[in-house]
Amino acid sequence: MIKPAIFSTRQLFQAARTILDEHFQVDYWKGDKLSRADLLKHVADKDGLVCLLTEKVDEELLSAAPKLRIAATVSVGYDNIDVPACTKHKVVATNTPGVLDDTTADFAWTLLMAVARRLLEGDSWMRSGTWNGWDLDQLVGGDVWGKTLGILGFGRIGRGVARRALGFQMRVLYNDAVRAPADVEKELNAEFVDRDRLFRESDFISLHVPLLPDTRHLISKDNLEKMKRTAFLVNTSRGPVVDEAALAEALENGKIAGAALDVFEHEPKVHPALLTRKDVILTPHMASASLDTRTKMAVMAANNVVALFEGRRPPNALNADALGLK
Numbered sequence: 001m002i003k004p005a006i007f008s009t010r011q012l013f014q015a016a017r018t019i020l021d022e023h024f025q026v027d028y029w030k031g032d033k034l035s036r037a038d039l040l041k042h043v044a045d046k047d048g049l050v051c052l053l054t055e056k057v058d059e060e061l062l063s064a065a066p067k068l069r070i071a072a073t074v075s076v077g078y079d080n081i082d083v084p085a086c087t088k089h090k091v092v093a094t095n096t097p098g099v100l101d102d103t104t105a106d107f108a109w110t111l112l113m114a115v116a117r118r119l120l121e122g123d124s125w126m127r128s129g130t131w132n133g134w135d136l137d138q139l140v141g142g143d144v145w146g147k148t149l150g151i152l153g154f155g156r157i158g159r160g161v162a163r164r165a166l167g168f169q170m171r172v173l174y175n176d177a178v179r180a181p182a183d184v185e186k187e188l189n190a191e192f193v194d195r196d197r198l199f200r201e202s203d204f205i206s207l208h209v210p211l212l213p214d215t216r217h218l219i220s221k222d223n224l225e226k227m228k229r230t231a232f233l234v235n236t237s238r239g240p241v242v243d244e245a246a247l248a249e250a251l252e253n254g255k256i257a258g259a260a261l262d263v264f265e266h267e268p269k270v271h272p273a274l275l276t277r278k279d280v281i282l283t284p285h286m287a288s289a290s291l292d293t294r295t296k297m298a299v300m301a302a303n304n305v306v307a308l309f310e311g312r313r314p315p316n317a318l319n320a321d322a323l324g325l326k
């Protein structure tokens with residue numbers, strides 16, 4: 001029997017390859033950077049696609065791949081996938097929710113602590129060989145414990161960030177399109193507030209919203225103006241949630257104290273004014289990058305593809321209902 005043909009835009013981890021290789025004929029991209037032209041060429045005759053958040057699955061790709069039945073992104077965010085276009089082309093779109101929440105929450109905290117306590121400045125100073133010993137006012141930063149943490153987006157990751165705040169005796173404010181159930185609020189000691197209040201009262205703001213028309217440039221000049229001058233911003237969600245030019249200006253004018261960004265408005269580019277700032281920490285979209293978690297994500301994507309070709313509903317199908325999958 002001829003196995004369905006899959007294009008995987010990366011080599012993936014062995015655990016995911018083992019699953020895919022058992023069921024499919026897989027063309028794993030071997031080169032460095034996959035160009036759009038190469039993507040379109042390789043997917044053209046395939047039945048399935050395993051891709052990353054950097055690869056757009058849109059009308060153009062779907063039209064170029066008439067046999068395609070599934071597009072499985074190895075990411076929880078799926079702003080790279082035009083889901084309605086997939087539905088139109090009868091292609092199942094899947095993502096990888098759930099497995100990266102705690103790892104990402106850990107990293108949001110890594111950034112929060114690092115920016116507040118000026119970790120990278122301390123590290124650079126030590127490496128420069130110019131530190132002359134302890135002094136009273138060296139690298140004084142902001143306290144974390146006992147402060148107010150504002151969480152924008154209170155899904156699984158946002159809640160994970162709140163859970164970690166319990167150990168730091170923080171007051172937690174949150175905002176989300178949907179209010180969390182009372183027992184969750186109680187367990188996490190989190191108070192639902194409107195965005196305006198969250199901006200005004202938080203010492204730290206951590207972003208966990210998906211990229212939607214309503215959240216694009218949520219961190220705007222206006223909202224930055226509302227923040228405390230001593231506040232820090234942490235972004236592990238999606239880059240375009242922050243207006244980087246407005247952020248650079250706010251930092252330059254002392255409107256907020258600092259920012260730690262793992263995602264960028266125009267990845268892989270970073271607004272040049274942010275690159276030279278000591279009050280900014282920049283990391284390369286690595287919040288979910290633990291070996292365990294990235295492996296789980298790849299395995300999850302592989303299992304979604306297997307499910308479809310075994311006639312089951314892929315567990316993480318985004319358009320299962322629209323496609324009438326049982």
Ligand code: DGY
Binds near residue numbers: 077
């Ligand atoms: C995602 O999965 O959407 C992250 O941005 C990468 O882990």
